[in-house]
Amino acid sequence: MRYFIELSYFGKAYHGWQNQPSAVSVQEVLESKLSMVLREKIDIVGAGRTDAGVHALQMFAHFDHDQQLDTAQLKYKLNSMLPKDIAVANIFEVRQDAHARFDAVSRSYEYHIVLEKDAFSHDFAWLVKLPLDVKKMNQAADILKEYTNFKSFSRSRTDVKTYNCRIDHAEWRKDGNRLIFHITADRFLRNMVRAIVGTLTNIGQGKYSVDRLKEIIESEDRGKAGASVPAHGLYLSRIVYPENIMKE
Template sequence: MRYFIKLSYFGKAYHGWQNQPDSISVQEVLEEKLSLVLRSKTDVVGAGRTDAGVHATQMFAHFNHDLEIDVAELKYKLNSMLPKDIAIAEIFEVVEDAHARFDAVSRSYEYHIVKEKNAFLKDHAWYLKPALDLEKMNEAAAILQEYTNFKCFSKTRTDVRTYNCRIDHAEWKMKDDKLIFHITADRFLRNMVRAVVGTLVEIGQGKYPVSHMHQVIKSEDRGKAGTSVPAHGLYLTRIEYPDNIRIR
């Protein structure tokens, strides 16, 4: 039987979601505790990667188990054993071939910027003092939906077969004292959101015109895009799946 785990985590202490040979990851910690509870080695497959230091308010992973599981009891036991920066929200059974990564139809991220120094948000948002032109940043963000090839925003050493993504939404909004970038796509490349934000910030600072976004994307050159912004401002916020994968 296959089960999905819906979880969240604060990424500061972890070298991203995916297992690493010499660094602790969220996946490693979750697999360790799940294996202890189920009394057998249990691997989990996540919906995707997040970079070191990136947070997730919503993440999904799947695992297999031969016996029927009391999901409420498993959730309770896992939350009791996991560190405070990883929390299980739900566990549910899915159809046998459901896949946390390949069945996801969209993913959403947010990037948080604060304009005033805030001691309580130092690990939650990027403190950026220079003024930003929100209107120009949103004009440039809208250009993203005109393209599908985003090689310019991908890490150079990566094993992906295609650099194509379908961006459905990209917009900056002010919320209280935060400037938040919202982006939704069918998939994302490694480091893509942080590179997109870096490019938009350079436009917002007046270093380039809005049309610079066209030039960057058409170049297919990571060197033409903006600097990758700090990881601690980035949040994976939502992953969507077809309704028919869930059994109960």
């Protein structure tokens, strides 16, 4: 039987989601505690990867087990054993062929910026001291939806077969002292959101024109885009699946 785990985590203490040979990952910790509870080695498959220091408001992973599980009890036991920066929200049975990564229809991220020094946000948002023109940043964000090849925003050394992504939504919203970038796509490349945010903030600070974004995308050259912004402002915020993944 296959089960999905819905969870969230604060990424500061972890070298990303995926298992690493010499650093602690969220996947490693979750697999360890799940294996202890079920008293056998359990491997989990995540919906994707988040880089070191990136947070997740919603993440999914799947695992297989040959027995019917009391998912409410399993959730309770896992949360009692997991560190305080990882929380399980739900565990539910799905179709045997459901896949946490490949069946995801869309993924959404948020990037949080604070515009003034805030003693309580240094681990949760990036402090930007220079003024930002949010109108120009949103004009540029709209341009992203006109393209599908985002090689200019991808980590240089990567093993992906395609740089194509379909961006469905990209928008900056201001909330008091905080500026939040919302972006939704069918898939994301490694480092893509942080590189996009770095480029859009350059536009907001007047370093680039809005139209230069088109030149950057069409160049397919990572060196022409803005620098990647700090990881601690980035949140994986939502993953959407088709309704038919649930076991009937």
